Amino acid sequence: xxxxxxxxxxxxxxxxxxxxxxxxxxxxxxxxxxxxxxxxxxxxxxxxxxxxxxxxxxxxxxxxxxxxxxxxxxxxxxxxxxxxxxxxxxxxxxxxxxxxxxxxxxxxxxxxxxxxxxxxxxxxxxxxxxxxxxxxxxxxxxxxxxxxxxxxxxxxxxxxxxxxxxxxxxxxxxxxxxxxxxxxxxxxxxxxxxxxxxxxxxxxxxxxxxxxxxxxxxxxxxxxxxxxxxxxxxxx
Amino acid sequence: xxxxxxxxxxxxxxxxxxxxxxxxxxxxxxxxxxxxxxxxxxxxxxxxxxxxxxxxxxxxxxxxxxxxxxxxxxxxxxxxxxxxxxxxxxxxxxxxxxxxxxxxxxxxxxxxxxxxxxxxxxxxxxxxxxxxxxxxxxxxxxxxxxxxxxxxxxxxxxxxxxxxxxxxxxxxxxxxxxxxxxxxxxxxxxxxxxxxxxxxxxxxxxxxxxxxxxxxxxxxxxxxxxxxxxxxxxxx
Amino acid sequence: xxxxxxxxxxxxxxxxxxxxxxxxxxxxxxxxxxxxxxxxxxxxxxxxxxxxxxxxxxxxxxxxxxxxxxxxxxxxxxxxxxxxxxxxxxxxxxxxxxxxxxxxxxxxxxxxxxxxxxxxxxxxxxxxxxxxxxxxxxxxxxxxxxxxxxxxxxxxxxxxxxxxxxxxxxxxxxxxxxxxxxxxxxxxxxxxxxxxxxxxxxxxxxxxxxxxxxxxxxxx
Amino acid sequence: xxxxxxxxxxxxxxxxxxxxxxxxxxxxxxxxxxxxxxxxxxxxxxxxxxxxxxxxxxxxxxxxxxxxxxxxxxxxxxxxxxxxxxxxxxxxxxxxxxxxxxxxxxxxxxxxxxxxxxxxxxxxxxxxxxxxxxxxxxxxxxxxxxxxxxxxxxxxxxxxxxxxxxxxxxxxxxxxxxxxxxxxxxxxxxxxxxxxxxxxxxxxxxxxxxxxxxxxxxxx
Numbered sequence: 001x002x003x004x005x006x007x008x009x010x011x012x013x014x015x016x017x018x019x020x021x022x023x024x025x026x027x028x029x030x031x032x033x034x035x036x037x038x039x040x041x042x043x044x045x046x047x048x049x050x051x052x053x054x055x056x057x058x059x060x061x062x063x064x065x066x067x068x069x070x071x072x073x074x075x076x077x078x079x080x081x082x083x084x085x086x087x088x089x090x091x092x093x094x095x096x097x098x099x100x101x102x103x104x105x106x107x108x109x110x111x112x113x114x115x116x117x118x119x120x121x122x123x124x125x126x127x128x129x130x131x132x133x134x135x136x137x138x139x140x141x142x143x144x145x146x147x148x149x150x151x152x153x154x155x156x157x158x159x160x161x162x163x164x165x166x167x168x169x170x171x172x173x174x175x176x177x178x179x180x181x182x183x184x185x186x187x188x189x190x191x192x193x194x195x196x197x198x199x200x201x202x203x204x205x206x207x208x209x210x211x212x213x214x215x216x217x218x219x220x221x222x223x224x225x226x227x228x229x230x231x232x233x234x235x236x
Numbered sequence: 237x238x239x240x241x242x243x244x245x246x247x248x249x250x251x252x253x254x255x256x257x258x259x260x261x262x263x264x265x266x267x268x269x270x271x272x273x274x275x276x277x278x279x280x281x282x283x284x285x286x287x288x289x290x291x292x293x294x295x296x297x298x299x300x301x302x303x304x305x306x307x308x309x310x311x312x313x314x315x316x317x318x319x320x321x322x323x324x325x326x327x328x329x330x331x332x333x334x335x336x337x338x339x340x341x342x343x344x345x346x347x348x349x350x351x352x353x354x355x356x357x358x359x360x361x362x363x364x365x366x367x368x369x370x371x372x373x374x375x376x377x378x379x380x381x382x383x384x385x386x387x388x389x390x391x392x393x394x395x396x397x398x399x400x401x402x403x404x405x406x407x408x409x410x411x412x413x414x415x416x417x418x419x420x421x422x423x424x425x426x427x428x429x430x431x432x433x434x435x436x437x438x439x440x441x442x443x444x445x446x447x448x449x450x451x452x453x454x455x456x457x458x459x460x461x462x463x464x465x466x467x468x469x470x471x472x
Numbered sequence: 473x474x475x476x477x478x479x480x481x482x483x484x485x486x487x488x489x490x491x492x493x494x495x496x497x498x499x500x501x502x503x504x505x506x507x508x509x510x511x512x513x514x515x516x517x518x519x520x521x522x523x524x525x526x527x528x529x530x531x532x533x534x535x536x537x538x539x540x541x542x543x544x545x546x547x548x549x550x551x552x553x554x555x556x557x558x559x560x561x562x563x564x565x566x567x568x569x570x571x572x573x574x575x576x577x578x579x580x581x582x583x584x585x586x587x588x589x590x591x592x593x594x595x596x597x598x599x600x601x602x603x604x605x606x607x608x609x610x611x612x613x614x615x616x617x618x619x620x621x622x623x624x625x626x627x628x629x630x631x632x633x634x635x636x637x638x639x640x641x642x643x644x645x646x647x648x649x650x651x652x653x654x655x656x657x658x659x660x661x662x663x664x665x666x667x668x669x670x671x672x673x674x675x676x677x678x679x680x681x682x683x684x685x686x687x688x689x690x691x692x
Numbered sequence: 693x694x695x696x697x698x699x700x701x702x703x704x705x706x707x708x709x710x711x712x713x714x715x716x717x718x719x720x721x722x723x724x725x726x727x728x729x730x731x732x733x734x735x736x737x738x739x740x741x742x743x744x745x746x747x748x749x750x751x752x753x754x755x756x757x758x759x760x761x762x763x764x765x766x767x768x769x770x771x772x773x774x775x776x777x778x779x780x781x782x783x784x785x786x787x788x789x790x791x792x793x794x795x796x797x798x799x800x801x802x803x804x805x806x807x808x809x810x811x812x813x814x815x816x817x818x819x820x821x822x823x824x825x826x827x828x829x830x831x832x833x834x835x836x837x838x839x840x841x842x843x844x845x846x847x848x849x850x851x852x853x854x855x856x857x858x859x860x861x862x863x864x865x866x867x868x869x870x871x872x873x874x875x876x877x878x879x880x881x882x883x884x885x886x887x888x889x890x891x892x893x894x895x896x897x898x899x900x901x902x903x904x905x906x907x908x909x910x911x912x
Binding site for chain 1 (some may be wrong): 324343347350351352353354355356357372374377379381392405406415438439440442471
């Protein structure tokens with residue numbers, strides 16, 4: 001088997017990056033972000049990126065780094081709130097933004113991986129999202145046509161990988177990661193632990209190894225919490 | 237919580253069956269068939285069924301029963317070979333048949349569950365499958381538009397269910413079952429074992445309970461093998 | 473006396489039925505979880521990939537890999553399951569969620585809702601709101617009846633960019649509850665008043681036509 | 693001397709490259725798994741929902757819940773994973789499988805293939821064949837060069853209903869190997885002859901125009 005395990009972020013991205021490319025980056029908020037690969041993209045100096053990700057990081061963290069370094073030309077996302085830097089650059093006209101409903105974004109990515117160039121959804125009918133897109137009636141309801149999204153490289157964060165590239169995610173850090181893993185021409189996964197084949201339950205693989213080209217162990221795994229909400233333990 | 241566990245096949249289908257209805261039935265060949273629910277549909281005497289299933293059973297087994305009893309008006313399937321009864325009824329004009337490529341069938345069912353009335357696929361372009369359907373070019377390639385499939389009732393076979401209706405399937409008996417579970421107005425699952433909530437790994441649920449309305453323990457669980465292929469153990 | 477935020481949440485909670493699968497938006501909608509009626513078992517969905525949201529974690533037990541769509545740390549329940557974003561929105565878009573409760577900036581008599589952007593002022597994004605209003609079986613809006621300038625947020629037509637067109641079923645404000653007949657192109661009916669709020673007050677503060685439910689009309 | 697079924701399978705196996713993900717059809721294609729070259733590691737996909745097909749089970753160990761797309765009992769490998777039919781065909785349709793090897797009733801010079809039906813005679817269905825030829829990166833056909841009536845199965849145009857249009861990359865028959873330039877609308881090139889099979893024999897038995905690869909032309 002061709003070896004999928006790479007020694008670190010630099011090796012895992014070697015030869016994959018070029019100016020003007022499209023990158024998908026997993027995560028929801030700061031949960032399930034490829035924290036080790038993003039700084040490596042920053043350090044590579046690659047420019048004019050189109051980045052597809054649900055969010056754009058938060059102050060100092062995640063894709064925020066690539067905004068700060070002005071490597072991103074265009075974001076395709078569903079929510080970029082809680083990110084002052086984004087707002088600044090966008091309002092100054094330095095950044096293109098294509099906002100997608102979150103479910104449409106997820107489905108477009110799934111479609112990209114599944115060989116489906118377009119599909120119809122009720123989401124966004126009668127809103128700016130549907131402007132300029134074909135709208136058609138099926139069974140008495142209106143639906144808007146959306147197209148697939150694919151990327152030159154998808155970077156994802158998983159919990160564990162085996163040496164065949166099979167991935168499992170942890171809790172809600174799964175989010176967009178499995179869908180993006182299917183939609184990159186090349187998919188690079190960073191994981192908390194690399195295990196031998198046979199260690200993962202074949203009934204519970206979230207991303208089959210066929211979708212994963214390169215795997216590294218995370219070198220940064222900070223997992224910042226955006227909104228810590230807790231409750232007090234009742235007195236015994 | 238409304239109780240999803242029913243005492244047997246008859247109770248689980250009570251009130252759901254009517255003449256002319258559409259039923260989805262999971263399984264690939266004789267693997268992962270809802271073996272207890274199919275005979276109950278036969279015994280109910282419901283007529284003029286449209287049945288959506290990858291295959292149509294095999295001699296004496298699975299959906300073959302509903303062919304024999306002439307309760308099926310139309311089959312939507314991908315492969316009905318190895319079924320003489322089907323061929324007879326079809327060639328005699330007693331049965332309508334809509335053949336779908338297997339992947340198109342699976343995706344149409346997924347689309348039915350996912351609120352996607354239509355999607356484009358390369359599969360079948362230039363063949364009879366594309367006749368009468370819109371064909372359109374995306375990025376220099378031709379794709380045909382296919383529509384969703386939904387059912388009045390979906391019957392599926394899983395390995396285990398918990399009392400919240402979460403399902404896990406076993407090995408390749410999974411096949412169409414999880415997709416069909418999402419596409420029935422009502423979904424009835426038969427399982428080999430019913431376990432308390434908390435017994436199944438939340439990271440490895442194949443069908444979340446939201447899709448499952450009624451659950452029974454299988455009363456028939458024969459699992460006939462169609463093509464037994466084995467190898468000899470090397471002498472020690 | 474107008475309803476407080478908590479009372480609005482409690483009123484919304486009365487719309488929950490046993491066995492419902494529910495998605496709650498951020499803000500007042502999240503508070504609804506605190507008022508689920510006795511004997512009513514609902515399962516909360518979080519669109520980032522969880523069915524079965526549990527309570528907030530005990531102090532010191534928060535897990536950064538376990539958050540809701542508002543990015544708050546949460547816990548799970550014995551019946552919970554995790555899934556991907558595409559699977560989560562297949563669930564939403566496919567009509568499998570019974571009820572969603574969302575905030576809004578404007579709601580119109582025809583069932584339109586605007587809750588995601590103010591052109592030129594706010595660049596955030598719609599997140600999952602457009603999917604929820606389009607896909608969920610029943611859509612309830614909870615909000616203040618008027619904005620901070622005292623202007624009605626219940627309008628004949630929305631002025632802000634829409635989140636969804638003809639999607640709202642029920643509006644619960646600090647003043648009253650109004651039903652929207654979205655299946656028939658819209659039309660509001662006042663069905664309930666907050667204590668001591670009068671029909672005249674609602675009429676004065678609502679910039680949309682509405683009818684009054686017979687029971688309320690008699691009482692007035 | 694024409695190649696036997698086993699030899700055709702062995703020849704097809706030479707097209708496998710290390711790291712390939714491969715889907716093998718029923719019949720001769722299944723035999724290809726027995727001839728995977730030394731040092732070449734390929735992963736076999738089964739469209740009913742398995743990546744990583746293992747060998748047949750030992751006697752008495754067959755599991756009815758573990759079958760391939762031909763409904764034969766099989767085993768798994770340590771690297772295997774199971775998934776649903778929709779996920780399986782997302783993998784196929786999405787272009788993630790490197791190679792598929794299929795049988796055929798007819799193949800045409802333009803890359804068309806017919807392998808699923810004979811109108812009025814056979815009611816079986818296409819199963820996953822249409823998805824495989826449309827979605828897999830490279831499509832190889834293995835078949836007898838002629839049918840049982842001695843008529844060429846390599847044609848200028850297919851006469852039977854198609855499985856896919858302009859999809860075939862390579863044809864391996866008992867007589868020879870032909871490449872199809874499907875990216876440019878088709879056109880066959882003879883690139884290899886079975887031992888002792890002559891160019892004239894292939895010309896006589898092929899009902900389609902083809903060119904001869906320079907290396908072969910020189911040898912002739």
